[in-house]
Amino acid sequence: MLYFLENLRSALDAIRSNKLRAGLTMLGVIIGVASVVLMVGIGQGSQQQITERIESLGTNLLTVSPGSPSQTNVRSLFRRAGGGSSTSTLSSDDVSAIEKNVSGLIGISPELSGTMQAIVGNKNMQVSVIGVTPDYPVVKNFNVEFGSFITQGHIDKREKVVVLGQEAAETLFGAESPIGRDMRIEQHIFTVIGIMEEKGQQGFTNQNEVALIPLTTMQQRVQGTDKLSSINISVERQDQMSQTAALIEVVVRNQHRITNIANQDFNIANQSDTVETLNEVTQTFTFLLGGIAAISLIVGGIGVMNIMLVSVMERTREIGIRKAIGAKKRDILQQFLVESMVLSVLGGAIGVLISYLGAWIVTNYAETRAIISFDSILLALGFSIGIGVFFGILPAWQAAKLKPIDALRYE
Amino acid sequence: MIQLHDITKTYVLGTQELTVLKGVSLHIQDGEFIAIMGPSGSGKSTLMNIIGLLDTPSTGTYTLEGRKVSHLSEREQAEVRSRRIGFVFQAFNLLPRMNALRQVMQPLLYQGVHRHEAIEHAESALKAVGLADRMHHLPNELSGGQKQRIAIARALVTNPAIILADEPTGALDSKTGEEIMGLLDELSANGVTIVMVTHEPHVAEHARRTIHILDGLIHTQ
Structure with a gap:
């Protein structure tokens, strides 16, 4: 664990020494995270908007x-x-x-x-x-x-x-x-x-x-x-909405002398039912949008893996040197995992910032609003750490298992 | 200190088998400065890699400081490499994007030594090789001789039992090469065990003992 800080430093050095490549790799994660957070935000925003609109008609109605x-x-x-x-x-x-x-x-x-x-x-x-x-x-x-x-x-x-x-x-x-x-x-x-x-x-x-x-x-x-x-x-009282609705139904049915419910000539809409139904609809909508956006996050993760594999290849000799001067398997594994996590977490953080910008634009210039909740940020950042680990583990393992002599001889 | 007994190494290349070492036995004393000479393809580098635990022998036993190390697990070998062996390569093999001080700190950090302590040791190792004023330079800002001095400092910093030098002057001009050899002489005088591979006789002269290897066998001793 002592070597963790050194690995973090090496990862930042490696990223700094190849800014364009790191930037392009992160772009995939940035777009993925920004679209997940923004899409979920738009879903939650429209849900709130619809709920407010209905509630403005009078609650308990x-x-x-x-x-x-x-x-x-x-x-x-x-x-x-x-x-x-x-x-x-x-x-x-x-x-x-x-x-x-x-x-x-x-x-x-x-x-x-x-x-x-x-x-x-x-x-x-x-x-x-x-x-x-x-x-x-x-x-x-x-x-x-x-x-x-x-x-x-x-x-x-x-x-x-x-x-x-x-x-x-x-x-x-x-x-x-x-x-x-x-x-x-x-x-x-x-x-x-x-x-x-x-x-x-x-x-x-x-x-x-x-x-x-x-x-x-x-x-x-x-x-x-x-x-x-x-x-x-x-x-x-809100908790008596359904009961009251049922009672009114009976009263009006008697008034209209309706014996068969199939012939009922009126209906009762419960405002809270309506809110609930619409909430379900927008929730489904939110999941759908978030799900589609999540696919782009996975594509971004594959981009990270791709670059990490290339990076391991390019640095085979470096891995050999590190092993010769005392690095163990897990040191090398950690080094490359840290690097892929730095890429994806940095990308995730930039993505969150961009989603804020997007939400501001949507809220101010479109007929809807986007709410970026703390939950969706945590989710997206958690996701990008997960992507860093998941898509980094294969390249890191490839690096770690290299035999020192093969890695040193690699030209 | 180092005891090699009947070491062989066979590589399998497709269907062909290539035996590079055909039964090498060698005894190296504590504090010795020994040169291994031989033409390319003779197996001297393979022998060096086996001594450095970068490679494992096919048969035979290797005892380092009384411990049989030839068939340790990868993890245990890494541990021995980290604590008991220092490498100096022909191509310097410095790590990219790191200043001299950080280069020399790495072996200590891998051992789990605390940062401030690693800095202290690295500084004194760099002073010992005459690079006190180049500690914060990157490898690409330094000359070949200076790079090799960093590599030697890096090999020394863990206070290893042996330093393995694989053609340490191969990439240097003769004047710089002599300076590096002077440094190795100094280390040897201070009691460090050095095993050096070279094909240049005047470099080998710095060693107290020279062995010749030819076609996978020790020729003269």
Whole structure:
């Protein structure tokens, strides 16, 4: 072991004396490590992004929507935002039944939505008009920033008041304050009473382009229906999500007089299930990316082995001299192992630095983000040490087993 | 000190067998300076390699300091080589990319001697061969004579029982060669056992005893 430091010094000397070759050899490991770390980072970044996006819709959220339950949660997540369905089977009676029979709820937010033309003066845009109740901000985790929200009084009197999303307000009213002003949605005149806070994309709906109006106004004055496009329910405790979902299913099924589950005309999406499903998907995606990148790491390792074999050949005479002056087999073995490990670990370290640069570029210039975790760095460095040993052992053994006399005679 | 008894060495080259040593017996006393002479192909280098435990004899026994060493394991041979034998080669055989001091330290480091102690010994060995002012030079910055002095210092530093010199002046001009021989004389005067292979008679004259080897047999003694 005493000779270890000397071997480390020799390895650095050998690398320094052949910088180009060492650099090219390391390049394989650099690319391998950088791509593994970066790919895993991108996978973890998009996982985090998706989770955040879903959680911004409101955690502990159950969504009852029309349609058969055979459709997956993920699809329903996107479909839900797609607007009101003319074949909706949900109604305000379902909401009352849930309110009456299910406990432990923070709020229930029935919605009826549709895409409509909004007009102010000579400006117009397509907005997604949603009929909502006062529970909407609490359930959807989406609050009023200026003015006030829709109250029970507005619901009772079916008033024509509207709360706009940030972008809708900006597009229609420009820099002026829209509060208290009138606007037209289809043929109806509404008064703006508030503006929502800024919020991200939900499914296919840009939440900043919404126009929220009282549910009763939407149902009776605008669309002439008593149906709902969805019921969002916020549950008090996360660990009771599944239980509550099952209870709601029974309540709504009774309400709809459904005896055969196959004929069920609604389904319930559990937000935490959705997060879990998406996490599984992105995890698989991460493994796939990391796996492909790992192949390049192995190719890099083969490069190290190749160069080490050449190096042993070239230094046969040096090995002979070392043996003549007292080196044992394991000294020579260690010398070449240390050298291949220095190559691969140095390459690994540079690779990690490059992956940081890549992650910065991805996060700042691409529509996704990359998170370099400490775990993936440890993994990649561990891997490169492993590669140094694994691909170095054969050349080192070849060097160690040389007979001193053969090595000395080698020209 | 060194006792060779009926040593033979046969190489197998494909289907042919080539017997290089045909039964060599030799006794070398402690503190002797002996020259082995002979034309190329006579087997003198093979004999040297066997004495240096770089090669093993086909038959016969080799006893070094009372210990039978001819059929030790590779590991044990490396151990004996490391502690009891110092080599000086015709082509110097210095290690690349290492200054003189580090060159001379290597045998000690392989023995497991601590660094600061190795430096001390290496410095005194380099002083002994007259290279006190060249300790931090790389081999390619030094002349042939200086390189051979490093090699001698490296052979000396472990305080070996014998120094084996294989044509130590072969790659040097005659003036430098004489200087190197002067150094070996000095070592011999200090009691170091030296076995030297050469084919130059005036180099062999420095030895106290010369043996001639011809076609794998000792001719005159």
